[in-house]
């Protein structure tokens with residue numbers, strides 16, 4: 765599974781986006797150390813503030829299937845030209861799964877012309893996570 769394959773998986777996931785309010789379909793694909801991939805897409809709600817982001821849906825799917833670590837890379841795609849970066853809440857949600865497995869995943873923020881590659885620790889420095897709790 766190359767980075768391009770991961771980006772294609774994230775784009776494919778947007779086919780199931782439920783985003784009638786924003787018309788902003790976001791896709792996410794998580795790649796794990798064993799090669800497995802879990803995708804997500806944004807799910808909105810008539811109560812607008814309850815929207816679930818693509819990355820949060822993907823992490824929830826993975827954790828509900830028992831995955832607790834090994835997160836190596838995350839692709840995020842959106843409909844705009846600019847590379848899309850995970851929102852603050854999604855950074856925290858991604859950090860939980862990453863810290864559980866002791867990884868610092870590469871985040872592929874995908875735009876129409878370029879892919880911005882950044883580590884999660886750069887997007888969320890000095891993160892609060894499971895290791896922070898005593």
Ligand code: THU
Pocket residue numbers: 783786788790805806807808815816817818819849850851854
């Ligand atoms: N959205 C995501 O799915 N991920 C992000 O990181 C940013 C925003 C979604 C939420 C909402 O459904 C739509 O994009 C517009 O904000």
